[in-house]
Amino acid sequence: MECINVFNxxxxxxxxxxNGKPCQxxxxxxxxxxxxxxxVCDGHGGETYFRSxxxxxxxxEITLDILKGFxxxxxxxxxxxxxxxxxxxxxxxxFVDSEGNRLRYEDMNESQKGYAKQAQAYTEASSKCVxxxxxxxxxxxxxxNQWKNEISIHCDSHPFSSSELSKLNGKNIEKAYGCTLLAYLQTESYWLSFQIGDGKILFCNKNLSWSSxxxxxxxxxxxxTTSLCDNYAIDEFRYAFCGNGFLPFSVFLCSDGLxxxxxxxxxxxxxxxxxxELCADEEDVNAELADYLPKLSEMGNKDDISISGAVYMKKSNIDGFSKSLDIQxxxxxxxxxxxxxKNELDKISTKIETLEVKLSKYIETRSSLKSAIDNFRRSIQSKEKEFTDNEDIISSIQKDIRELQEELKRKEKDFNEWVFTVKNEIASLEEENIDDERSEDSIMSFFKFW
Structure with a gap:
């Protein structure tokens, strides 16, 4: 006999x-x-989504009613x-950028490649199970459409205040009610699931192997995140279905808070x-969640948390499940x-890489400094040669000056001796021509010159 546990x-x-906000x-x-x-639905935070x-x-509630009818x-x-x-x-x-230019896959960044792969997956799938x-x-x-109709009715019966209209800032009323939506339906012969926005839907088989x-x-x-309040929300739904006999052992839906x-x-x-395990032990899952989830929010990202799940367990499989759980x-x-x-190894590798980068920079700096030093040395050597050459020139000039000074002394001595001799000669001539006035004037002029 199968025991079906559903909870939320x-x-x-x-x-x-x-901060006094409601659970969204x-x-x-x-x-x-x-x-x-x-x-599971998760209303958006932020002032614009004040009725999320x-x-x-x-x-x-709309999704529940429509899935029942379905x-x-x-x-x-x-x-x-x-x-x-x-x-x-x-x-x-x-494959086309914002300016209309074609992009090659190999030229794309990682984000662009992700979009390209998603677009290709959509194109390939759209021709199947039409x-x-x-x-x-x-x-x-x-x-x-039912959601849009219901929020319109709610808005008519609860008109926006002036402050709410200010927060909406001219956007469509759907923005005020914006939320994500995750849903799962299972019957005895098939299941279907769909999602718009963030959050997670996970399946688990009897061997505790998990998949989405x-x-x-x-x-x-x-x-x-994408949202029901987006302009093209229908196109943003992702979904899956199966009617070939595979039914999961357990299903979990959660908001991004979890x-x-x-x-x-x-x-x-x-x-x-x-x-x-709580289901296997026939414990009250909702009560346990009510006790634990607030603590988890406090320890975690402090966001609202939602979970909805179903566990399909046969009494005969409980022992097998416990063994699988222990192994898992x-x-x-x-x-x-x-x-x-591996993280420890990665940390060491990262440190090594960091040090290698640092070492490379210092080696590069060392090379630059060595080059600068070599240039300085060459400059010093050049200046030293220039200094030496200058010293040689100074010594040569000083030598020339000394030699010329000695020559000058000799020449002055010779000149003085010559002047003395000339004076004597002129004195002799003066005595001989004492009566010659012109000659005297000439001689005096000559001496004045000297």
């Missing part, structure tokens, strides 16, 4: 408690007559023999396995130890 819990995040998440779980439905808590509640009206298996998954429709051609895709698109359009039925969307990254608080895929899986935990412990050791 949404809690107000620690930061919302601190909303979750639902339903199980009746072989049909299980799980829904209401938008999330309306989206979850399961009742579609017969035993509208996806017979099909297994399919498709990502969001690309908003633009990733009838079933049309059925899913009609279902999603019905949910979206919904493909990733490059438009959901960091704090940015992802952000648990941080890693391994931690999320370990958390979900503890919930499966040991494997995860080994894996965590491996990751820890």
């Amino acid at each position: 819990k949404s809690i107000r995040g620690a930061s919302h408690l601190a 998440d909303y979750s639902i779980s339903f199980s009746e007559n072989g049909v299980q439905i799980l829904v 808590d209401i938008g999330a509640k309306l989206a979850a 399961s009742n009206s579609m017969g035993a298996n509208p996806f017979s023999e099909c297994s399919f998954s498709i990502t969001a429709k690309p908003r633009k051609n990733p 009838k079933e895709q049309k059925l899913m698109n009609e279902l999603l359009r019905q949910i979206y 039925p919904i493909q990733e969307d490059c438009n959901c990254f960091l704090n940015y 992802e952000g608080s648990l941080r890693t895929e391994a931690n999320i899986q370990d958390f979900y396995e503890q919930i499966i 935990r040991k494997k995860r412990a080994i894996q965590n130890e491996k990751i820890s050791k």
